[in-house]
Amino acid sequence: DDRIVENGGFETGDLSGWTVLTEGWAMMDGAPKGVISATTYWGEKLPYNQEGSYHLDGWETGIGEGDAWAIRSTNFRLAGSGYITVRMGGNAAAVKVFKADGTLIGFYKANRFKDVGFPFAGTEGSWADMATYAIDLSAYLGEELYVELHDIGGGAWAHGFFDSVNTYYEVAPDVANLYDTVEAPVSRDENNALVYGDVQIAWVK
Numbered sequence: 001d002d003r004i005v006e007n008g009g010f011e012t013g014d015l016s017g018w019t020v021l022t023e024g025w026a027m028m029d030g031a032p033k034g035v036i037s038a039t040t041y042w043g044e045k046l047p048y049n050q051e052g053s054y055h056l057d058g059w060e061t062g063i064g065e066g067d068a069w070a071i072r073s074t075n076f077r078l079a080g081s082g083y084i085t086v087r088m089g090g091n092a093a094a095v096k097v098f099k100a101d102g103t104l105i106g107f108y109k110a111n112r113f114k115d116v117g118f119p120f121a122g123t124e125g126s127w128a129d130m131a132t133y134a135i136d137l138s139a140y141l142g143e144e145l146y147v148e149l150h151d152i153g154g155g156a157w158a159h160g161f162f163d164s165v166n167t168y169y170e171v172a173p174d175v176a177n178l179y180d181t182v183e184a185p186v187s188r189d190e191n192n193a194l195v196y197g198d199v200q201i202a203w204v205k
Contacts, residue, residue: 001168003080005073005147008165010035010054015071021148022069026062034061041128044119044194047182049130049201051087051164058090058128058151058159068092068153073165075100075146081172082138084147085203086165089113089130092151093160097137100144108135112204115156121184122199128161129182132203134175178203 006017015032026033036057040047063069086095091113097106112131117124151160179202186197
């Protein structure tokens with residue numbers, strides 16, 4: 001299907017279909033690392049909010065926190081509603097959209113990062129947890145495009161986390177009413193132990 005990028009959700013468990021654009025990427029058995037199956041991180045078990053079984057994890061690329069990196073998708077033909085979505089998290093995640101000839105037509109940085117209230121992800125702060133960002137590209141319907149996923153580096157928590165690059169929606173997503181429900185720390189009990197509960201992470205337009 002030429003409307004969909006190859007391995008947009010990293011469900012092969014690796015970077016098949018993606019081209020690494022950055023030198024110094026960690027390798028294993030001749031293939032680039034970075035795709036993992038963990039659903040939570042650290043002892044607090046904070047949710048990544050990945051979709052499916054895998055996501056691209058900035059901590060696993062071998063690139064330093066202050067440094068930048070990028071990968072490129074396969075080309076796709078924009079169809080349907082002209083919307084695409086990308087799941088992003090961290091303080092350095094961004095997506096760029098290009099025409100097939102290399103013309104940049106869009107740059108979108110994740111904007112949910114908020115280093116407050118640790119470790120209450122979703123209710124107060126946002127760290128490596130990913131949300132789905134909806135991008136209206138309908139001005140380019142019928143054109144051949146590709147995306148690049150970028151870690152732009154710099155600042156605190158300067159890693160990018162990515163999942164679920166979806167490039168075909170027959171009908172535009174109802175962003176205002178879409179959210180993911182994850183289990184995350186929401187409070188502490190009388191013994192100062194973390195209490196977990198459902199947290200909603202809204203889509204972002």
